[in-house]
Amino acid sequence: MRELQFREALREAMQEEMRRDSSIFLMGEEVAEYNGAYKVSQGMLEEFGEKRVIDTPIAELGFAGIGVGAAVNGLRPIIEFMTFNFSLVAIDQVINSAAKFMSMSGGQYPCPIVFRGPTGSAGMLSSQHSQAFDNWFANTPGLKVVVPSNPADAKGLLKTSIRDNDPVIFMESEQMYGYKGMVPDGEYTIPIGVANIVKTGSDVTIVTFGKMLPHVVMPAVEELEKEGISVEVIDLRTIRPIDYAAMVESVKKTNRCVVVEEAWPLGCIATEITYHLQRYAFDYLDAPVVRVTNKDLPLPYAPTLIDEILPSPAKCIKAVKEVMYR
Numbered sequence: 001m002r003e004l005q006f007r008e009a010l011r012e013a014m015q016e017e018m019r020r021d022s023s024i025f026l027m028g029e030e031v032a033e034y035n036g037a038y039k040v041s042q043g044m045l046e047e048f049g050e051k052r053v054i055d056t057p058i059a060e061l062g063f064a065g066i067g068v069g070a071a072v073n074g075l076r077p078i079i080e081f082m083t084f085n086f087s088l089v090a091i092d093q094v095i096n097s098a099a100k101f102m103s104m105s106g107g108q109y110p111c112p113i114v115f116r117g118p119t120g121s122a123g124m125l126s127s128q129h130s131q132a133f134d135n136w137f138a139n140t141p142g143l144k145v146v147v148p149s150n151p152a153d154a155k156g157l158l159k160t161s162i163r164d165n166d167p168v169i170f171m172e173s174e175q176m177y178g179y180k181g182m183v184p185d186g187e188y189t190i191p192i193g194v195a196n197i198v199k200t201g202s203d204v205t206i207v208t209f210g211k212m213l214p215h216v217v218m219p220a221v222e223e224l225e226k227e228g229i230s231v232e233v234i235d236l237r238t239i240r241p242i243d244y245a246a247m248v249e250s251v252k253k254t255n256r257c258v259v260v261e262e263a264w265p266l267g268c269i270a271t272e273i274t275y276h277l278q279r280y281a282f283d284y285l286d287a288p289v290v291r292v293t294n295k296d297l298p299l300p301y302a303p304t305l306i307d308e309i310l311p312s313p314a315k316c317i318k319a320v321k322e323v324m325y326r
Contacts, residue, residue, distance in 0.1 A: 001184055007040045007177040009151035010116075013158035014041070014078060018048055021076065024162060025052040027063055028080030028117075037082045038118070038177045064090035064115070068097045071113040076162060081117035084171060085129050098167040099142030110165040116158070119147070120211065120262045121310060122174035127298035134210070135261075135268045137169040138240040144192055145169045145240040147210040151181035153237055156190030164192065173211035195243035197250070201232035204320050205250040207273055208260040209236040212311060216292075217260055220316035229320065239269050247273060248281045255286040256323040260311055265293045287323040292316050 004012065018024045025048075026041060032055040035042040045053045056063040060081060067077035081087045087094065094115060101111040120132040138145040144166055148154040154172070161168040198213065199221065208217045213235050221231045232250050236242060251257050257277055259270035270291040277289050295309045 001182045003180050004151050004155075004183045005177065006151045006154055006172070006179045006181070007036075007038060007042075009155040009181075009183050010040050010158055010172070011042065011044070012183075013155045013162070015044065015047065017159055017162045018044075018052065023074065024076045024078065025054065025070075026078045026080065027054040027056055027067060029056055029058060029082050031055060031080050036080070038174065040177070041080070060086050060090035061093060064093040065097070067113050067115075068093050068101075068111060071098070071111045071167070072101050072109045076112045078114045078116060078162065081115065083129060083174070084117055084119045084133050085131055087115065087117070087133070094137070094143070094167070094169070095140055099140050102166070103142060111167050112165045114158070114161050114168045114170050116161075116170035117172065118174035118177075119171035120173055121299055121306065124301050124303060124306070126301040130299040132262045132294075134169075134171055134239055135263050138269060139267070140240075143167055143169055143240060144238065145171065146192060146238045147171045148237060149210055149213040149235050151179065152183045152188075153190060153196070153235075155183055156188050157192065157237065160189045160192055163189075168192075171210065176211050176214070179214070190237070192238050193241040193243055194237065195246040196235040196237055197246065198233040198235050199231065201230040201254065203230040203254060204256040204258065204323060205232045205234060205247070205254045206258050206260060206316070206320070207234045207236065207247055209239060209269075210262070212260045212262055216311045216313055216316055220313040220320070223313065223317055224320055229324065231320070236269075242269075242272070244276055244280070247277060251277055251281045252284045255284055257285070257289045258292060258316065258319045258323060259289065260292045260316055260319075262311060263293055264296055265291065266296065268293055287325065290319040290323050292319050
């Protein structure tokens with residue numbers, strides 16, 4: 001085991017896969033000469049050269065389309081968006097091309113491509129640069145959507161995503177690139193669609209993913225445990241496919257559930273989980289499932305207003321006590 005930053009774990013995953021398979025290449029804004037906007041691709045241009053680490057113009061629709069075309073012709077691109085807010089410029093290539101090639105070609109043309117970059121809020125960046133579109137992409141058949149919460153998962157899931165023959169949306173947090181964590185040595189992959197039981201407990205289940213785990217849920221759990229509330233924590237890791245079975249089995253044990261997600265409340269992943277639990281674990285629920293999400297507003301610039309809108313440990317604690325009738 002070694003301690004790596006989140007960005008280092010991502011870089012190591014890409015380097016190992018690119019050494020293993022010459023059909024893999026990285027393309028995006030500032031990934032080469034500048035070593036990546038967040039230094040994820042630092043040193044990769046020197047190792048792999050300009051034909052496999054490619055700087056692009058500020059033209060997401062263009063380079064996403066080039067990546068999709070390359071994927072259906074036998075290559076395995078990694079397309080980096082400087083932020084997933086900018087993926088909206090390229091969303092037609094992602095939704096109408098990459099996600100549909102396999103089905104529209106009757107299985108003749110897989111599209112093994114990874115779109116990766118930061119998602120969600122990252123401090124005082126205001127409305128247009130602070131959006132979490134995880135659930136948007138997860139709503140699309142043909143895509144897989146991965147949202148890691150720590151460096152070990154970032155490496156293991158990215159390697160699996162690069163090897164996958166389906167298009168994968170790999171969403172990181174800009175606020176987590178400097179986070180450190182222990183990463184296993186040697187060959188290390190994590191299957192897509194398998195949740196992680198981060199902590200076992202008996203009183204209530206908290207389901208979450210991505211940066212909500214370290215930023216919101218674990219600080220809340222620490223306080224709840226001091227009050228004698230035993231919390232089971234599930235990190236989904238991937239939100240398409242979702243590991244429904246892990247959540248149902250947990251709720252059968254704890255009989256209560258809170259879902260924490262950085263997203264607008266209408267049609268989010270927390271809504272889907274709430275439906276699934278009332279459908280398949282209804283007889284085990286002792287209280288309605290409660291969601292902790294963003295407020296239904298664009299994120300402003302002022303930090304005081306940001307705190308009001310985003311999930312927080314205090315809001316998570318309040319939700320847990322609500323389902324426990326405390």
